[in-house]
Amino acid sequence: METITIKAGDQRYPVHVGYGILDHLQSFLESEYPQLTSILIITDETVGELYLEELIHAIGYKQIYSKVVPAGEKAKTFEVYYDCLSFALEKKLDRRSMILSFGGGAVGDLAGFVAASFMRGIPFIQIPTTILAHDSAVGGKVAINHPLGKNMIGAFYQPVGVFYDLNYLTSLPKAEVRSGFAEVIKHGLISNHPFYDWLKEQVESLDATIPNPLMIECLTKGIKVKARIVEVDEKEAGVRAYLNFGHTLGHAIEAEVGYGKITHGEAVAIGMVFALQLSSQTYNFEFNTTEFIQWLKHLGYRTELPEGLSIERLLGRMKQDKKSYGQSVRFVLLKEMGQPIVSEVADEFLIENLEIFKRQGGL
Ligand SMILES: NC(=O)c1ccc[n+]([C@@H]2O[C@H](COP(=O)([O-])OP(=O)(O)OC[C@H]3O[C@@H](n4cnc5c(N)ncnc54)[C@H](O)[C@@H]3O)[C@@H](O)[C@H]2O)c1
Numbered sequence: 376m377e378t379i380t381i382k383a384g385d386q387r388y389p390v391h392v393g394y395g396i397l398d399h400l401q402s403f404l405e406s407e408y409p410q411l412t413s414i415l416i417i418t419d420e421t422v423g424e425l426y427l428e429e430l431i432h433a434i435g436y437k438q439i440y441s442k443v444v445p446a447g448e449k450a451k452t453f454e455v456y457y458d459c460l461s462f463a464l465e466k467k468l469d470r471r472s473m474i475l476s477f478g479g480g481a482v483g484d485l486a487g488f489v490a491a492s493f494m495r496g497i498p499f500i501q502i503p504t505t506i507l508a509h510d511s512a513v514g515g516k517v518a519i520n521h522p523l524g525k526n527m528i529g530a531f532y533q534p535v536g537v538f539y540d541l542n543y544l545t546s547l548p549k550a551e552v553r554s555g556f557a558e559v560i561k562h563g564l565i566s567n568h569p570f571y572d573w574l575k576e577q578v579e580s581l582d583a584t585i586p587n588p589l590m591i592e593c594l595t596k597g598i599k600v601k602a603r604i605v606e607v608d609e610k611e612a613g614v615r616a617y618l619n620f621g622h623t624l625g626h627a628i629e630a631e632v633g634y635g636k637i638t639h640g641e642a643v644a645i646g647m648v649f650a651l652q653l654s655s656q657t658y659n660f661e662f663n664t665t666e667f668i669q670w671l672k673h674l675g676y677r678t679e680l681p682e683g684l685s686i687e688r689l690l691g692r693m694k695q696d697k698k699s700y701g702q703s704v705r706f707v708l709l710k711e712m713g714q715p716i717v718s719e720v721a722d723e724f725l726i727e728n729l730e731i732f733k734r735q736g737g738l
């Protein structure tokens with residue numbers, strides 16, 4: 376097991392990563408929360424069906440409730456959020472209760488926001504079950520979606536611990552492996568040459584990555600990139616925006632095609648290709664985009680805009696992105712490998728490039 380400590384503001388918490396590590400959760404609860412009154416596990420129907428009983432057994436605590444929510448983006452709605460809060464009130468959770476988020480990023484974002492707002496905040500633990508969640512379970516961004524924009528209603532609210540048992544990854548569908556791995560690639564691109572080059576060299580196929588020990592290395596490297604950024608800028612006043620590389624267009628695509636119709640990682644992969652196109656035009660960033668796209672395609676990613684999307688509507692979505700001020704769209708671009716910059720992009724330039732992108736099917 377490897378443990379990475381996250382420092383965020385005045386908080387510190389461990390991210391334990393490894394195979395079969397849930398025994399540590401029980402001892403963590405006993406030692407750190409001796410006055411615990413009850414536990415609410417929030418999970419989704421898929422993860423619940425596969426692993427909930429086993430988790431309840433592993434925790435071995437008497438007062439455990441579980442709330443099963445729909446799988447995927449359907450969990451990140453106001454209705455489901457409200458339903459979770461009602462459930463917590465009905466079960467008489469109090470300020471010494473704990474929420475355990477058990478699932479992928481969607482459940483983590485939802486459960487974290489429930490924890491952040493229930494009685495103005497009770498502790499929560501992340502038990503991630505997807506590759507993507509190496510990103511979402513760390514750093515304290517919690518949120519639900521609004522029809523007008525992704526993650527628009529939320530908070531910065533850190534978990535008190537993350538227990539990442541990689542055994543869960545073995546049941547992930549291929550599309551979810553791919554989705555999660557896009558965030559690993561993002562962490563490579565925004566951090567440095569060696570990490571990105573290493574990834575490209577090592578990962579020729581996503582089929583072989585689970586339960587290959589290579590995956591644990593990819594995930595811990597990714598978590599460390601995120602940890603270094605969150606440590607200096609917990610609430611995205613500056614450099615934390617780098618973690619949004621690929622997300623300006625990515626989130627606009629997710630909202631336009633309909634939440635859950637495309638995976639988050641797949642949309643981010645397309646967004647990264649586009650951000651690289653803008654980077655080379657704006658900063659003469661010398662990067663072998665053709666080779667990058669070939670690698671993405673080889674791993675099974677789509678690299679072009681989904682059909683039928685209107686450029687005007689995408690632009691409208693991007694203007695509502697959380698990085699935008701006034702009506703100016705701000706993108707995370709790369710000046711060099713590992714040197715991101717947040718850059719204001721003029722509408723005309725953006726439209727021109729989106730048109731090229733649309734015509735050329737991802738360059
Ligand atoms: N808070 C953050 O910092 C942050 C970072 C990145 C992404 N996100 C958010 O995370 C979400 C995406 O996360 P995700 O990809 O983990 O999605 P997810 O939670 O929707 O999980 C993807 C699918 O895989 C299933 N699943 C989960 N674990 C499984 C397992 N072990 N075996 C089989 N099936 C399993 C789920 O039921 C779901 O259908 C998006 O909403 C995105 O906006 C948040």
Ligand SMILES: O=C(O)C(=O)C[C@@H](O)[C@H](O)[C@H](O)COP(=O)(O)O
Nearest residue numbers: 510514516525526615618619622697
């Ligand atoms: O942790 C961050 O900061 C990120 O931007 C990580 C992203 O991968 C993640 O998708 C995040 O939820 C996006 O945040 P948002 O503020 O653009 O909604």
Ligand SMILES: [Zn+2]
Nearest residue numbers: 558622639643
């Ligand atoms: Zn993301």
